Amino acid sequence: MKNYDLLIIGGGPAGITLTKNIKNKRDIGIMRPEDHSMIYCAMPYVIEDLLPYEKTLKTDSIVTDTGADLIRDLAVDINFENKTVKTAKGDQYDYNELIIATGADPILPPIAGTELDGVMTFKSEDDLKKILDTVNSGVENVSVVGAGAIGIELAQALNEKGIKTNLIDMMPTVLPNMLDPEIAEAAEKELKELGINLYLDQRVVELKGDSALEAVMLDNEEEIASELVVFAVGMKPNVDFLKDSDLEIAADGILVNDKMETNIEDVYAAGDCVQFESGITDEVISGKLATNAVAMGRVLAANLLDGNRSYKGFYNGAATKVGKFYVGGTGLTEKLAAEKYEIVTAQSEFKTAFPIMPFAKDVKLKLIVNKADRRVLGGQIISGEPVTDKVDKITMTVQYGLNVDQLLDFNYSAQPYQSFYPAHNLLVKAAEEAVKKLDS
Numbered sequence: 001m002k003n004y005d006l007l008i009i010g011g012g013p014a015g016i017t018l019t020k021n022i023k024n025k026r027d028i029g030i031m032r033p034e035d036h037s038m039i040y041c042a043m044p045y046v047i048e049d050l051l052p053y054e055k056t057l058k059t060d061s062i063v064t065d066t067g068a069d070l071i072r073d074l075a076v077d078i079n080f081e082n083k084t085v086k087t088a089k090g091d092q093y094d095y096n097e098l099i100i101a102t103g104a105d106p107i108l109p110p111i112a113g114t115e116l117d118g119v120m121t122f123k124s125e126d127d128l129k130k131i132l133d134t135v136n137s138g139v140e141n142v143s144v145v146g147a148g149a150i151g152i153e154l155a156q157a158l159n160e161k162g163i164k165t166n167l168i169d170m171m172p173t174v175l176p177n178m179l180d181p182e183i184a185e186a187a188e189k190e191l192k193e194l195g196i197n198l199y200l201d202q203r204v205v206e207l208k209g210d211s212a213l214e215a216v217m218l219d220n221e222e223e224i225a226s227e228l229v230v231f232a233v234g235m236k237p238n239v240d241f242l243k244d245s246d247l248e249i250a251a252d253g254i255l256v257n258d259k260m261e262t263n264i265e266d267v268y269a270a271g272d273c274v275q276f277e278s279g280i281t282d283e284v285i286s287g288k289l290a291t292n293a294v295a296m297g298r299v300l301a302a303n304l305l306d307g308n309r310s311y312k313g314f315y316n317g318a319a320t321k322v323g324k325f326y327v328g329g330t331g332l333t334e335k336l337a338a339e340k341y342e343i344v345t346a347q348s349e350f351k352t353a354f355p356i357m358p359f360a361k362d363v364k365l366k367l368i369v370n371k372a373d374r375r376v377l378g379g380q381i382i383s384g385e386p387v388t389d390k391v392d393k394i395t396m397t398v399q400y401g402l403n404v405d406q407l408l409d410f411n412y413s414a415q416p417y418q419s420f421y422p423a424h425n426l427l428v429k430a431a432e433e434a435v436k437k438l439d440s
Contacts, residue, residue, distance in 0.1 A: 001091070001092045001093065001094065002029070002069075002093055002094070003093075003094035003095070003096070004027055004028060004029040004069075004093060004094070004095050004096070005026045005027040005028070005095075005096045005097065006022070006026045006027065006028045006029075006095070006096065006097050006098075006099065006304065007028075007029045007030075007031065007085060007093055007095035007097075007098050007099070008028065008029070008030040008031065008068075008099045008101060009031050009075045009085065009098070009099065009100050009101060009102055010030075010031070010032060010099075010100065010101030010102045010103055010271065010273070011030055011031070011032030011034065011037045011063070011070075012032075012037065012101060012103045012271060012272070012290075012293065013271060013290040013293040013294050013297065014101040014103075014270040014271030014272075014293040014294070014296055014297040015030055015032070015099070015101040015271070015297070016030075016037065016058075016062060016063065016297075017293070017294045017297030017298055017301065018030075018099060018101070018270070018297045018300060018301050018304075019063055019066045019068045020062070020066055021297070021298060021301035021302070021305075022066070022301050022304060022305060023066045023067055024066065024067035025305060026304070026305075028066070028067070028068035028069070029068065029069045029071050029093060029095075030063055030068050030069070030070055030071065031071040031073055031074075031075055031085070031087070031093070032070075032071075032072065033072065033073060033074035033088070034124070034125060035072075035125065036057040036058060036125055037057075037058040037062070037063075038056055038057065038058065038124070038125055038128075039055070039056045039057075039058060040056075040123060040290070041153075041290070042055065042056045043056055043122070043127075043128050044150075044153040044154050044156070044157040045157065046128060046132070047128075047131060047132065047135060047154070047157040047158065047160075047161065048156070048157040048158075048160040048161060049161075053128070053132070056125075056128070057125070071087075071093070073087040073088060073089050073091060074087060074088040074089075075087055075102075075241065076088050076241055077241065078098070078241075078242065078245060080098075080245065080246060080247070080264050080267060083095050083096070083098070083266070085098070095266075096266065097266045097267075097268070097304070098266065098267045098268070099267075099268045099269065099270065099300065100239075100242070100247075100254060100262075100267070100268070100269040100270075100273060101269065101270050101271045101273065101293075101297070102237075102238040102239065102271075102273045103237075103238050103271055103272045103273055103293075104235035104236055104237050104238055104253075104272035104273060104288050105121075105123065105235065105236055105238050106121030106122065106123045106231065106232065106233075106234070106235055107121070107231065107233055107234045107235060107236050108121060108231055109145075109204065109231065109233060111204065111205060111206055111207065112206045112207065113206055113207025113208060113209065113213070114207060116207055116209045116211065116212055116213045117209075117211060117212040117213065118134070118209070118212050118213030118226075118227055118228045118229065119207055119213055119229055119231075120228070120229075120230055120231070121230065121231050121232070122150060122154055122230050122231075122232055123235075131228075131230070134227075134228050135158070135161055135163065139163060139227045139228050140163065140164060140227065141163070141164045141166075141224075141225045141226045141227055141228075142158050142163050142164070142165050142166070142226060142227070142228045142229070142230070143165075143166040143167075143168060143216045143224055143226040143228070143229045143230075144158070144165065144166070144167050144168070144229075144230050144232060145168045145169070145204050145216075145229060145230070145231045145232065145233055146168075146169060146231060146232035146233040146234075147167055147168075147169035147171070147173075147174040147175065147176075147198075147200070148175060148176075148177060148178075148232060149175065149178070149318060149319075149320040150232040151167060151169070151230075151232035151233075152167070152174060152175065152187075152191070152320060152322060153320060153321070154230060154232060155167040155191070155196050156191075156194065156196070156321075156322070156323070159194055159195055159196050164197070165195075165196050165197065166196070166197045166198075166199060166216075166224050166226065167191065167196050167197065167198055167199065168199040168200075168202060168204060168216070168218070168224075169199070169200055169201075169202075170201070170202065170203045171200065171201065172200055172201040173185075173188065173200065174187055174188050174191065174198075174200070174322075175187065175320070175327065175329075176333075177316075177333070178318055178320075178327070178328070178329035178333075178380070179327060179329055179333070179380050179382075180333050180334045180335065180366065180380060182366075183327070183329075183364070183366055183380045183381075183382050184327075186325060186382055187322040187323075187325055187327055187382065188200075190322050190323035190324065190325055191322060191323065193323070194323050199218065199222075199224070202218045202219060202220060202222075203218065203219040204216055204217070204218060204219075204229075205217055205218065205219050207229060208223065212227070213226060213227060213228065213229060214226070214227070216229055234286075235272060235286075235288045237249075237252060237253035237254065237272060237273040237274070237275070238272075238273055239253065239254060239273055242254075246263075246264060247262055247263065247264055247267070248262065248263040250275045250284075251275070252275040252284065252286060253269075253272070253273050253274045253275035253276075254269040254273055254274050254275065255275055256268070256269050256270075256274050256275075256276070258310040258311050258312070259299070259300075259303055259309075259310065259311075260274075260296060260299060260300040260303070260311060268300055268304075270293065270296035270297050270299075270300050271292075271293035271296060271297065272288040272292075272293055274296065276311070276313060276314060277313050277314070278313055278314055278315075278332075279312045279313025279314055279315050279398075279399060280313070280315070280331060280332060280377060280378075280398065281332075281340060282313070285314055285316075286314075287314030287316055289316060289318060291317070291318075292314055292316070295311065296311055299311045312399065315330055315331055315395050315398055315399055316330065316331070317329075317330035317331075317391050317392060317394070317395040318330070318391070319386075319387055319388045319391055324384060325382055325383070325384065326382070326383050326384070326385060326386050326387045327380070327381065327382045327383075327387065328380065328381050328387040328388060328390070328391035329378070329379065329380040329381070329391065330378060330379055330380075330391050330392075330394050330395040330398060331368070331376070331377050331378025331379060331394070331395070331398040332368055332377045332378040333368070333378060333380075334366075334368050334378075336378075337368045337370075337377045337378060341370045341371070341372070341377065342370070342371045342372065343368055343369060343370060343371060343377065344369050344371055344434055344437045344438055345366060345367065345368050345369070345434075346366070346367050346369065346404075346430045346431070346432075346433035346434035346436075346437060347364060347365065347366045347367075347430060347433065348364070348365050348426050348427075348429035348430040348433060349362065349363070349364040349365075350363055350420040350424065350426055350429070351363065351420055352383060352384060352385045352418075352419075352420075353416060353417055353418060353419065353420075354416040354419075354420070354421055355420070355421070356416075357416055357417065361383065361384025361385055362383070362384055363381065363382070363383035363384065363385070363387075363426060364381065364382050364383070365379065365380070365381045365390065365394075365426045365427065365430050366379060366380045366381070366430070367379045367394070367404070367427075367430045367431065367434055369403075369404055369434045369438070371438065373403060374403040374404050374405060374434075374435075374438060375398075375401055375402065375403045376394070376397045376398050376402060376403065376404065376407070377398060378394070378398060379391075379394035379397075379398070379430075381394075381426075390426070390427070393427060394427070397427075404431040404434040404435050404438070405431075405435060407427060407428060407431035408428060408431055408432065408435065410425065410427060410428050410431075412425040412427075412428065
C-alpha cells in the first residue's frame with residue numbers, strides 16, 4: 001500500500017495532461033489497466049497500412065518522465081471516506097486528493113445478436129488487434145454502424161483494403177452532429193464514389209448468424225451480408241464501478257462544477273467520464289472528444305497548483321477526412337440552433353490558394369448566426385485541403401461571443417500558396433453575407 005498526494009485513475013488524454021502539467025510539483029500516481037495508452041484517432045490508418053501499429057502506442061515515458069508513478073491496474077472500488085482505492089490485483093492505494101479520469105466506452109445497441117462472433121466496437125488496443133486479425137483472415141463483407149467521424153474513417157480504411165464495406169446510420173445524412181445536409185452532400189457523394197455502400201436513414205434491428213455473424217438486418221427488412229460489424233454509435237461514461245457510491249453521477253457522466261470538483265471533497269473528475277454543458281446554450285450536451293478532455297485536464301491541473309481557472313463548456317470543434325475532402329464543424333448545427341434561436345445562415349465559397357495557382361482547390365464555409373444579438377453560434381467547412389485551422393477560428397469566434405459585425409473588421413493574411421486573393425477572406429465573406437440578411 002502506498003499513499004499518494006494525488007492519485008489519478010485513468011491514463012487517457014485527461015490523465016496524461018494532468019501529469020504533464022503538474023509534473024513533479026506533487027507526488028502523483030496514475031493508474032490504468034491497459035498495456036498502452038493509445039492514439040485512438042490514428043487507429044483507422046493502421047488498418048489501411050498508412051501507419052505501423054506501433055505508432056498508435058504512446059510510450060510509458062510520457063507519464064514516467066513527469067515524475068509520476070505508473071500503476072498498471074484496474075480500480076474496482078473507492079472508499080471516499082477513508083480515501084482509499086482498491087484494485088483488481090488486490091492492492092490498495094491511499095490518496096490525499098483523487099482525480100477520476102476513466103474515460104468512456106463504446107456502446108453496443110440493445111438488439112438481438114450482439115453476442116455473435118464478429119460483432120464489436122472500436123476504441124481499444126484489443127479492438128484494433130481484432131480488426132487487423134479479421135482483415136488479414138480474408139473477410140469479404142463488413143458493415144460499420146454509425147456515420148460519425150469514427151465510423152467514416154473506419155469504413156474508408158476497410159474499403160481501402162478491398163473489403164466490401166457498408167456504412168449504416170439511422171440519420172438521413174453522414175456526420176449529422178458535425179455538418180448540415182448541404183455541406184454533408186459532397187462527403188456522401190465521395191463515399192459512394194470510393195465504393196462504400198451507404199445505408200442512411202436506416203436502423204439496425206437484428207444481427208443474424210448461428211455462432212458467428214452472417215448478416216445485418218435493417219428496419220426495412222433488408223439483410224446485408226456481413227462477417228464483421230463494427231458499432232460506432234456513441235459512448236457511455238466508464239463509471240459503473242462507482243454507481244453505488246456517494247458520488248453524484250448523471251446519465252452522461254460524473255457531475256462536476258467548472259473547477260472540475262465533484263460533490264465529494266478532494267475528489268475531482270475530468271474527461272469523457274464527466275457530464276458537462278454546452279459553452280453556448282449552458283444545456284447538457286455530449287462532448288466526448290480528446291480535445292475536450294485535454295482542456296479539462298489543463299484547467300484542473302492549474303487549479304491543483306493553486307490556480308483559479310474555470311472550464312467554459314463544450315464547443316465540440318472537430319474535423320475528419322472523407323476521400324479527397326477535409327470537413328469540420330464547431331458549435332451548433334443549423335438544426336440544433338433553430339430549436340433554440342431565431343437564426344440566419346450564410347455561406348462563402350472561394351479557393352484554398354490564389355485561383356491562378358494550378359493547385360487551388362474549392363473551399364466552402366457556412367456560419368450559423370443568432371438574429372437577436374448577431375453572434376455566431378456555429379460553423380462548418382468543407383475543403384480540398386486541411387480545415388482544422390479554420391474550424392478553430394470559428395470556435396474562437398463562437399467561444400468569445402463575437403458577432404458578424406465584428407468579423408467584418410477581421411484582419412487576415414494572404415499569400416498565393418495559402419489563401420484566396422487579398423481582396424477577400426472566407427470568414428469575412430460569410431460574415432458579410434450574414435449581415436446582408438440581417439439588415440435586409
